[in-house]
Amino acid sequence: MTRAELLADDPLWLILLKAVVILLIGPILTVFMIVWERKALGRMQNRPGPNRVGPNGWFQSIADAIKLPFKEQVIPDTADRKIYFLAPMIVAVPAMIGLAAIPFGPEVTIFGERTVLQLIELPVSVLLILAGASVGVYGIILAGWASGSPYPLLGGLRSAAQVISYEIAMGLSIVGVALYAQSLSTGEIVAAQEHGWYFYLLLPSFVIYLISMVGETNRAPFDLPEAESELVGGFHTEYSSMKFAMFFLAEYCNMIIVSAFATTLFLGGWMFPFVGLDSPLNQGWLPLLWFFGKTFLLLFGFIWLRGTLPRFRYDQFMKLGWKVLIPVALIWVMVISLIRAIRTDGTVSTGQILVVGAIVIAVLVLLTLLLPEKEVPEEDSVPLTGGGYPVPPLDLTVPTMTPRQKALRKQEARKSVESQQSEQVEPASVSSGKEATDGDL
Numbered sequence: 509m510t511r512a513e514l515l516a517d518d519p520l521w522l523i524l525l526k527a528v529v530i531l532l533i534g535p536i537l538t539v540f541m542i543v544w545e546r547k548a549l550g551r552m553q554n555r556p557g558p559n560r561v562g563p564n565g566w567f568q569s570i571a572d573a574i575k576l577p578f579k580e581q582v583i584p585d586t587a588d589r590k591i592y593f594l595a596p597m598i599v600a601v602p603a604m605i606g607l608a609a610i611p612f613g614p615e616v617t618i619f620g621e622r623t624v625l626q627l628i629e630l631p632v633s634v635l636l637i638l639a640g641a642s643v644g645v646y647g648i649i650l651a652g653w654a655s656g657s658p659y660p661l662l663g664g665l666r667s668a669a670q671v672i673s674y675e676i677a678m679g680l681s682i683v684g685v686a687l688y689a690q691s692l693s694t695g696e697i698v699a700a701q702e703h704g705w706y707f708y709l710l711l712p713s714f715v716i717y718l719i720s721m722v723g724e725t726n727r728a729p730f731d732l733p734e735a736e737s738e739l740v741g742g743f744h745t746e747y748s749s750m751k752f753a754m755f756f757l758a759e760y761c762n763m764i765i766v767s768a769f770a771t772t773l774f775l776g777g778w779m780f781p782f783v784g785l786d787s788p789l790n791q792g793w794l795p796l797l798w799f800f801g802k803t804f805l806l807l808f809g810f811i812w813l814r815g816t817l818p819r820f821r822y823d824q825f826m827k828l829g830w831k832v833l834i835p836v837a838l839i840w841v842m843v844i845s846l847i848r849a850i851r852t853d854g855t856v857s858t859g860q861i862l863v864v865g866a867i868v869i870a871v872l873v874l875l876t877l878l879l880p881e882k883e884v885p886e887e888d889s890v891p892l893t894g895g896g897y898p899v900p901p902l903d904l905t906v907p908t909m910t911p912r913q914k915a916l917r918k919q920e921a922r923k924s925v926e927s928q929q930s931e932q933v934e935p936a937s938v939s940s941g942k943e944a945t946d947g948d949l
Contacts, residue, residue: 511695512629514615514622522618526627527608534604538760539569545811552815576753584746586656595654596747596754598647603761606640609633610768611695613778613795614785625778625796626695633694634682637769638675641724644758645671648726648733648743651755655746663742666822667726667733673829674723674730677716680837684713684844685773698777702785707774712840714774716833718809721766723829725759727810729817730825737819767806768799775802 509517518526543558543566550557558565583592613625630636645667652664686692688710689700707714723730734742744755771777778795780787789795820828847861909917 509622511611511615511624511626514624515626515629518623519621522621522623523627525618530607530627531604533607534761534764535757537764538757539573541760541763541807542569542572545814548808548811549815552812573753577750579749581749581751582746584656587746588654588656591650591654593751595647595651596751596758598650599644599758600647600754600761602640602643603758603765606637606761606765607768609636609694610765610772611698611777612799613793614790616793624695629693629695632692634686634692634697634773637694637765638679638682641762641765642671642675644762647758651747652743655743657746659739659741660743660745663733663735663739663745667743669826670723670726670730670732670829673826674720674833677829677833677837678720678724680834680841681713681716681720682773683841684710687841687844687848694772694777698772698779699785701776701779705774705776705781710774710844712836713844714770716837716840717770717774719828719833721770722810722813723825725762725766725810727759727763728814729820731819732822732825735819763807763810764803767803767810770806771799771802 546568547557547565556565558568561568561571583589608627609630611624611626611629615622615624617623628636648667649664652660652662652667655661685697685706688706689697691697691700726733733739734744736742739745744752747755778790778799779785780789780795780798783789789798850861
């Protein structure tokens with residue numbers, strides 16, 4: 509039986525059990541991820557991190573999860589209350605549903621019932637996951653607009669532009685996987701990687717996906733919608749208590765989904781490396797460990813980036829998406845289509861394709877080296893720095909005295925001249941009659 513047939517044969521109690529477990533994966537891993545991230549960043553920055561609550565500080569997130577629902581809710585007077593309350597749910601719910609189409613493992617037996625470690629298997633499971641990840645941005649935009657404050661509105665607008673820019677590149681990176689696997693079903697994509705994982709067969713697609721998933725989840729160095737140095741807190745500035753916790757939960761759930769999705773598309777899913785599907789390492793419950801091991805490796809990449817790279821400027825961020833990732837992804841999709849068409853014809857082997865590709869790359873590199881350097885015309889205008897400010901001239905002389913100092917010197921000189929003139933004038937004489945009058949008074 510195929511994966512879809514096994515899932516269709518699941519009884520109702522097993523479907524409900526899988527649904528509950530999948531809904532719990534996001535919150536449980538979020539609680540773990542927050543402490544892990546704070547401890548890893550502390551290690552990178554030579555500080556302890558959380559170390560007070562629980563053994564070695566590992567219960568810090570549980571304490572935060574208990575504290576947040578009981579904190580005071582502060583709602584701005586200018587907020588649109590209905591949308592203000594609805595926005596966190598629009599963000600959090602799709603983030604927890606996306607794992608339903610992810611294959612976590614092969615065929616297993618649960619309480620005597622044969623099934624696979626997956627909730628749903630559709631011919632377009634990839635599109636379902638992408639659609640679920642895209643819906644969350646509506647909650648961010650509505651949260652920024654409904655807060656009635658300028659900083660959240662700017663954060664929501666940034667998030668909208670960010671998601672539009674990087675979802676295009678992410679979708680184009682997945683096109684290569686679909687062309688190679690000849691399917692949009694996540695289970696079939698994993699099975700198609702039995703003889704080679706796509707992270708090295710489709711290396712440009714993998715790199716584009718990794719960059720796009722960081723931009724998609726609003727994580728550093730692409731955390732512009734939450735830029736605390738510019739927008740206080742971004743789209744959730746005016747949120748507190750449990751509603752703020754839902755935004756926090758959605759962010760980490762999205763990280764888990766895109767990492768699990770990358771594992772499925774490019775890292776062989778639940779398969780152990782360098783062995784076939786008939787190996788004991790790819791049977792039973794063991795593949796669940798391989799799947800989460802690869803997912804945690806990608807999640808550590810998020811932490812590493814946050815502790816290493818500074819935040820991009822907004823123009824740099826948009827330029828990377830529209831001028832680099834999307835053109836490269838389009839060219840790569842055309843190359844993959846050409847390779848698939850040639851291989852389908854059957855007259856050209858894979859080795860010949862690699863040789864021709866290496867020759868083309870070498871020719872392009874030589875052409876770029878032979879191109880003459882662009883001559884910069886000499887102009888009389890003052891050169892500008894990257895920030896748009898003029899560079900001081902090389903023959904600049906710094907004055908020894910400021911205009912204010914000159915004015916003060918002139919004022920002091922005038923006062924001294926006046927005092928000297930007053931000293932040269934003789935004092936007025938007083939008559940004897942005046943003296944007598946003063947005495948009578």
